[in-house]
Amino acid sequence: MYPAHWLPPHQKNLRPEGLSYSGPSTCNLCSYYIYTVMSRLRRIAVQDRIFFVTTNLATNVTSLSPKERDLLLTVLDALRSSCDFLVLGYVVMPDHAHLLVTCRTESIPKLMHQWKFKTGYTIQKGRGSHGPFWQARYFDFICRHSRDVSDKLTYIHNNPVEGGLCQHDDEWRWSSASYYARTAAPPLIPDIVDFSGDSNELLWPAPWRTL
Numbered sequence: 378m379y380p381a382h383w384l385p386p387h388q389k390n391l392r393p394e395g396l397s398y399s400g401p402s403t404c405n406l407c408s409y410y411i412y413t414v415m416s417r418l419r420r421i422a423v424q425d426r427i428f429f430v431t432t433n434l435a436t437n438v439t440s441l442s443p444k445e446r447d448l449l450l451t452v453l454d455a456l457r458s459s460c461d462f463l464v465l466g467y468v469v470m471p472d473h474a475h476l477l478v479t480c481r482t483e484s485i486p487k488l489m490h491q492w493k494f495k496t497g498y499t500i501q502k503g504r505g506s507h508g509p510f511w512q513a514r515y516f517d518f519i520c521r522h523s524r525d526v527s528d529k530l531t532y533i534h535n536n537p538v539e540g541g542l543c544q545h546d547d548e549w550r551w552s553s554a555s556y557y558a559r560t561a562a563p564p565l566i567p568d569i570v571d572f573s574g575d576s577n578e579l580l581w582p583a584p585w586r587t588l
Contacts, residue, residue: 423484427465427520427580429529430485432493433473435509440471445500446551449474450565452495462488463568466530469551470540475533477526479568489515524576530557 434441441449446469453476457464466477480488497510520526534557537549546554547561555561572578 422519423486424480424482425581426485427477427479427526428485429518429520429525429533430476430478430489430515431473431517432476432489432515433512435512438472438510439504441469441500443550445503446471447564448499449492449496450551452499453492454565456488456491456495460488460491464553464565465526465567466533466553466557467551467565467567468533468536468549468553470536470542475536477520477529477533485517520580522576522580523572523574523578526572526580527576 449469450467453464453467456462461480461482463479463481464476465479468475478485478488493511493515501507501510518525518529520529530553534546534552534554537543537552538546543549546552547558548555551564553563553565553567556563556567
């Protein structure tokens, strides 16, 4: 569990029939299709929540290189500057990524669409490759209580250790773990906010909450 004052606030590929991925001219159409599919998924909420998000590389896509992992975080930071969302925690693994983000007025489908499209297009162009880079769908979980935020941060930061990539979570460069451990400055500094300290605290005025 993380101290309250440390917590931040601030499978398959779905390929449309008949669509060819043989050239760069299809990128915008492919991007539009992915965004449309993602937008049609039934979600309880798409903004004004804290989301734990998992997204994976498409099938048979080569693992992310260190430079490409840096790019993912650079683009996420740039989007944070232009869109209304906050990054609480993250980890970029060789074949997937986990994010803990607060979408205020920006919707989670739009955020994920922009991040996946910008990074996928840039990386595929750099590799001289074509076709889908990310799986079309992503998976999200709404953090309803303060303890959910702590639990998801722990899960995110433990990913590289569980994957055998390092011995201690703060040793993995592409993670916010070193920030919370106060051992180093990660590539992307998380946003900070104070929580009440009550692990059962509801994180928004849910319908069943007494106001």
